[in-house]
Amino acid sequence: MAAMQLSPNQSRAGHRTVRRGGLAVRINAGVLIFTGIALTALVLLFVWAMTLGSYSIPFADVVKSVFGHGSDDQILVVRELRLPRVLSAAMIGASLAVSGAIFQGLVRNPLVSPDIIGVNAGAVLVAVFWIVSGLSYRLMPLAAFFGAAVAATAVYLLTWKKGISPNRMILVGIGVGEFLYAFNQYLLVKYPLEQVRPAIVWSIGSIYGSNWFDVKVLAATLLVCLPAAVVLAWPLRAMQLGDDVVRGLGLSLERTRLGLIVVACALAGVAVALAGPIGFVALMVPHFARMLVGPLSGSMILFTAVIGAIFVLGIDTIAQHFMPVALPVGALTAAFGAPYFLFLLYRTNTRM
Amino acid sequence: MASPAQHAGPVLQRPRIATAGLLPLGLVALTAILLAVGMLSLRVGSLGITTADAWNALFHYNADNYAELVVRTLRLPRTLYAIVLGAGLGLSGTIAQAITRNPLADPSILGVSSGATMAVVVAVFFFDLTAPYQYVWFAFVGALLASLLVFVLSAAGRGGATPTKVALAGIVISAMLGAWTSALLLLDRETMDVVRFWLAGSVAGRDLNTLYWLAPFILGGSVAGLFLGHQLNVLTLGEETARALGMRTGMLRLIGLVLVVVITGAAVAAAGPIAFIGLATPHLVRSVIGPDYRWMLPYSMLVGAILLTSADIIGRVIARPSEVQVGIVTAVIGAPVLIALARRRTLAS
Numbered sequence: 127m128a129a130m131q132l133s134p135n136q137s138r139a140g141h142r143t144v145r146r147g148g149l150a151v152r153i154n155a156g157v158l159i160f161t162g163i164a165l166t167a168l169v170l171l172f173v174w175a176m177t178l179g180s181y182s183i184p185f186a187d188v189v190k191s192v193f194g195h196g197s198d199d200q201i202l203v204v205r206e207l208r209l210p211r212v213l214s215a216a217m218i219g220a221s222l223a224v225s226g227a228i229f230q231g232l233v234r235n236p237l238v239s240p241d242i243i244g245v246n247a248g249a250v251l252v253a254v255f256w257i258v259s260g261l262s263y264r265l266m267p268l269a270a271f272f273g274a275a276v277a278a279t280a281v282y283l284l285t286w287k288k289g290i291s292p293n294r295m296i297l298v299g300i301g302v303g304e305f306l307y308a309f310n311q312y313l314l315v316k317y318p319l320e321q322v323r324p325a326i327v328w329s330i331g332s333i334y335g336s337n338w339f340d341v342k343v344l345a346a347t348l349l350v351c352l353p354a355a356v357v358l359a360w361p362l363r364a365m366q367l368g369d370d371v372v373r374g375l376g377l378s379l380e381r382t383r384l385g386l387i388v389v390a391c392a393l394a395g396v397a398v399a400l401a402g403p404i405g406f407v408a409l410m411v412p413h414f415a416r417m418l419v420g421p422l423s424g425s426m427i428l429f430t431a432v433i434g435a436i437f438v439l440g441i442d443t444i445a446q447h448f449m450p451v452a453l454p455v456g457a458l459t460a461a462f463g464a465p466y467f468l469f470l471l472y473r474t475n476t477r478m
Numbered sequence: 479m480a481s482p483a484q485h486a487g488p489v490l491q492r493p494r495i496a497t498a499g500l501l502p503l504g505l506v507a508l509t510a511i512l513l514a515v516g517m518l519s520l521r522v523g524s525l526g527i528t529t530a531d532a533w534n535a536l537f538h539y540n541a542d543n544y545a546e547l548v549v550r551t552l553r554l555p556r557t558l559y560a561i562v563l564g565a566g567l568g569l570s571g572t573i574a575q576a577i578t579r580n581p582l583a584d585p586s587i588l589g590v591s592s593g594a595t596m597a598v599v600v601a602v603f604f605f606d607l608t609a610p611y612q613y614v615w616f617a618f619v620g621a622l623l624a625s626l627l628v629f630v631l632s633a634a635g636r637g638g639a640t641p642t643k644v645a646l647a648g649i650v651i652s653a654m655l656g657a658w659t660s661a662l663l664l665l666d667r668e669t670m671d672v673v674r675f676w677l678a679g680s681v682a683g684r685d686l687n688t689l690y691w692l693a694p695f696i697l698g699g700s701v702a703g704l705f706l707g708h709q710l711n712v713l714t715l716g717e718e719t720a721r722a723l724g725m726r727t728g729m730l731r732l733i734g735l736v737l738v739v740v741i742t743g744a745a746v747a748a749a750g751p752i753a754f755i756g757l758a759t760p761h762l763v764r765s766v767i768g769p770d771y772r773w774m775l776p777y778s779m780l781v782g783a784i785l786l787t788s789a790d791i792i793g794r795v796i797a798r799p800s801e802v803q804v805g806i807v808t809a810v811i812g813a814p815v816l817i818a819l820a821r822r823r824t825l826a827s
Contacts, residue, residue: 237646241653284817293642297582297820300649301813304753308809311678312802319671326670330660405653457661464654468631471647 157425160418164432171436172216175443176208214336215442215455216435217344218397219407223434224355224427225393226408227415228386231359231422235292237471239409240274240394243299247306248277249398250329254310257325258317267343270399274391277302282387331404331456333442340400347396351389352431356424358386404438404456406463411437413470501773508780512561515787519557520549523794524801527553552683559681559689560787560804563745564755566696568782569703570741571756572763572774576710577734578629581819582641584757585621585742591753592652593624594746596659599673603662611691614747621743625735627651679750679805681790688748695744699737700779706734707772714769752805754812755782755789761819 176188183191183200190196191204226239233243240246252273256266281302285295310329314322327334361382364371394408415430416422441462442455449458520532527545534540535549567585574583585591597620601613632640632647659677663670709730712720720727745752759782763774786804789811793802 242646242649284821287821294820296642297645298817300587300645301816301820303649304809304816305813308806308813311809312806314674315678315803316800319674322674323670326660326674327664330657330664405657451665453661454664457657460654460657464650467650468647471643471650472631472634 157419157423157429161425161429161432164429164436168216168432168436168439171439171443172212175212175215175439176204178443178447179203179208210338210341211333211336211442212439213341214344214400215333215439217341217348218333218401218404219411219434219436219438220431221344221348221351221393221397221434222404222407222438223411223415223430224352225390225397227412227422227427227430228355228358228390228393229408230412232383232386232390233290233292233295235296236413236416237409237467238292238296238299239406240278240390241403241405241408242303243295244281244301244303244306245274245278245299245391245394246398246403247303247310248273248275248280249395250403251306251310251313253399253402254313254325254329257328258313258321260321264339267347267396267399271392271395274395274398275388277306278387278391327454328402330454331402331459332454333401333438334454336400343396344400347392348431351393352427354385354389355393355427358382358389359422359424359427402454402456405460406467407434407438407459410463410466501767504767505776505780508777508784512780512784512787515784515791516557516561519560519787519791520553522791523548523553524799555684555686555689556681556790557787558686559684559749560790561783562689562693562696563681563749563752564783564786565779566700566741566745566782567752567755567786568759568778568780569700569775570738570745571758571782572760572771572778573703573706573710573734574738574756575760576713576771577731577738578644579713580641580644581761582645582757582816584754585738585745586652586751586753587645587648587757587816589624589628589648589651589655590621590739590742591746591751592655592659593620593622593627594618594743595677595751596620596624596655598747599659599662602673603666610688610747614692614695614744617743617747618739621739621746622736624651624655625739629735675803676750678803679752679808680803681749681786682801682803684748692744692748696741696748699741699744703734703737703741704775704779706730706737707770707775710734710771710775714771750803750805752786753809754815755786755808758812758815759785761815 173185173188176192177183177185181199181203183196183204187196187200188204191200192209194201194205196204222240229238229240229243229245230236249270250273253266253270255261256269261269281295281299282290284302285291285298287294314325364375397404411434412430415426415433419426419429438455438459441458445453445455445458517529517532520535521527521529525545525548527549531543531545532549532553534543535546535554539550540546541550571584574585574588575581578588594617597616598613600620601607601616607613607616628644628647628651632644663673709725712723712725713727713730715723717727742756759778760774762785763777763781767773767777786808789807790804793804793807796802796807
C-alpha cells in the first residue's frame with residue numbers, strides 16, 4: 127500500500143495501522159470513538175421512540191417485547207407496529223446519508239446531493255407512476271432504483287463536456303429535475319384523486335405505515351451497498367486529489383465512478399421508493415459527519431450512516447409525537463434542512 | 479456581484495444579426511404572429527372551429543351557434559390569459575436577468591413562484607379566501623418574501639451572487655416551500671383536488687372576471703417596466719460604471735424587483751406557477767436582436783405571449799381527447815433550455 131503515502135495526514139495522531147499477513151487496515155481511533163458514541167445514542171433513541179404513542183410502553187418493557195418477553199399486547203404493538211417503523215426510519219436515514227456522501231465526494235462539491243441534482247426526481251417519477259397506476263408495491267423499490275439510475279446517467283451524460291464540472295452538474299441536474307417534475311405533475315392531474323392522494327402523501331416523504339417488507343428490502347440494500355461503499359471509499363478519496371492521481375495509482379477512473387454511482391443510486395432509489403423523497407438528509411448529514419470525523423474514508427461512511435439513522439429517526443419521532451398534528455417527516459427535514467443548507471451556501475469557500 | 483464582466487462580457491460582444499432599422503419592423507411582425515397564434519388558439523381544441531366561426535364569435539357574436547359559444551366562453555378566456563400572462567412573464571424574466579445580472583434568473587428558479595404558491599395555499603386554508611382578487615395580495619407578499627430571501631442569501635457570503643449560487647438558493651427555498659405547501663394540502667381533501675390542477679399551472683377554465691382583476695397588475699407592471707430599458711442598459715456596463723455615470727443602482731434594482739414580484743405574483747394568482755417562460759424568452763430575444771434592453775423589453779413581451787399561447791395550444795393537441803396543463807408543457811420545453819445554458823462555457827466554468 128505504498129500509494130497511501132500520497133495522503134499527507136497519513137501520520138496523523140490517532141491512526142493506527144493493523145497488519146495481518148498481506149493485509150493492512152488503517153484504523154482511526156477518533157472516528158471509532160465517535161461512531162461508538164453515535165451508535166449508543168442511536169440505540170437509546172431507537173428504544174425511546176418505541177415507548178411513545180397513544181399506547182405508551184415503559185422503556186424496559188419495550189426491550190423485553192422486542193425479544194418476545196413482554197405481555198401479548200405489548201409484543202403486538204412493538205413488533206408489528208413500532209419496530210418496523212423505527213427500523214425503516216433508521217435505515218432510510220442511513221441510506222440517504224451515505225448516498226449523499228458518495229455524490230458529494232464524486233462531484234467534489236459539498237453542495238451536491240441526489241435530491242438537488244435530479245436523481246431523486248427520477249425515482250419519484252417512476253414511483254408516482256407506480257402508485258397512481260396501482261402496480262405491485264413489491265416491485266416499486268426496484269423500479270425506483272431504475273428511475274434514479276436513468277436520471278443519474280442523464281445528468282452525467284448531459285454534464286459531460288470533455289470532463290465533469292461540479293457547477294455544470296448542479297445546473298444540469300436542476301434542469302433534469304424540473305423536466306422530470308413536469309411529467310410528475312402531469313401524472314398527478316391525469317389520474318383521479320383517490321389514486322393521486324397516496325402519491326402526494328408519499329412525495330413529501332413519510333414513514334407512515336412501514337411494514338416488515340420495507341425493513342427487509344432496506345436491510346438487504348444496506349447489506350450490499352454499505353460494504354461496497356466502504357470498499358469504494360478509498361478510490362473516492364483518491365479521486366478528490368484529481369483524476370490524474372487516480373490514473374497514476376492505476377485505478378480505473380470510469381469503472382470506479384460507475385460503481386459509486388450505482389451504489390449511490392441504489393441507496394437513494396430504494397430509500398425514495400419506500401419513504402418518498404425525504405429532503406435534505408443526503409445533503410446535511412455528510413457535512414455534519416465531516417465536521418466531526420474529517421474527510422471521506424471508509425470509517426467516515428459508517429459514521430455518516432449512523433448519524434443519518436439518528437437524524438431521520440429523531441425527526442420522524444418529533445414529527446409523529448411532538449407536533450400539533452402528525453406531520454410527514456419530509457415536511458420537518460425541509461424545515462431544518464433548508465436553513466442549514468442556506469447557511470452552508472453563505473459560508474462556502476468554493477468558487478461557484 | 480462577483481465578477482460582472484465575466485458574466486456580462488460575452489453577451490455584449492455578441493454580434494447583432496438585425497440592424498437597428500429593422501427593429502420596429504420586427505415588433506410589427508411579432509404582433510402579426512401573435513394575432514395569428516391567438517386565432518389558432520381560438521380554433522384548436524377538442525372541438526375544431528373554423529376561422530369564420532371564430533371571427534364571428536369575436537365580432538358578430540350569436541350565442542345560439544354552438545361553435546361561437548365555445549369560442550366565447552372557453553377559448554377566448556384562455557387565449558387572453560395566455561397572452562397577458564405570457565407577456566408579463568417574458569418581460570419580468572428579462573428584468574430579473576438584467577437586475578441580477580444573472581442569465582439563469584427566472585421567477586420559478588428564484589423562488590418567486592413557490593413563494594406566491596405557498597402564500598396562496600395559506601390564504602385558501604387559513605383565511606378561506608377563494609377568489610383570486612382576494613388572495614392575490616398574499617401572492618404578492620409570498621413572492622416578495624421568497625425572492626428577497628433568495629437574493630439576500632445568495633448575495634451574502636464569499637463570492638457574491640453567482641448564477642450557480644442563486645440557482646441553488648432558489649431551488650432549496652422552493653423545495654422547502656414545496657414540502658410545506660404539500661403538507662398543508664394533505665390536511666384537506668377537497669382543496670387538494672382543486673389545488674392540484676392549479677399547481678400544475680393552467681390557463682384553462684378560468685373566468686374572465688379574474689383576468690379583469692389581475693390584468694392591471696400584470697400589464698401595468700409591464701408598461702412601467704418598458705421604461706426601464708435605458709437604465710438596464712447602463713446597469714449592463716457594470717456596477718461601478720453605472721454608479722460613476724450617476725445611476726442609483728440600488729434604487730433601480732429595487733424598482734425592478736418590485737415589478738418582477740407584482741407581475742409574477744399576479745400571474746401565479748391567475749394561473750398557478752408557470753415555469754421557464756421567463757427564463758427562455760430573454761435568451762431567445764437576445765440571440766436575435768442583440769443586448770439592447772430598450773428593444774429587448776417590448777420584444778420579450780411579444781415573444782413571451784407567443785410562447786405561452788403556443789404552449790397552451792400544444793397542450794391541447796398532444797394528449798387528445800384530454801389536455802396537458804400549460805405549466806407542464808412550458809417546463810418540458812423550458813428545462814432543456816436551462817440545460818443548454820448550463821453547458822455554455824461562460825456560465826458554469
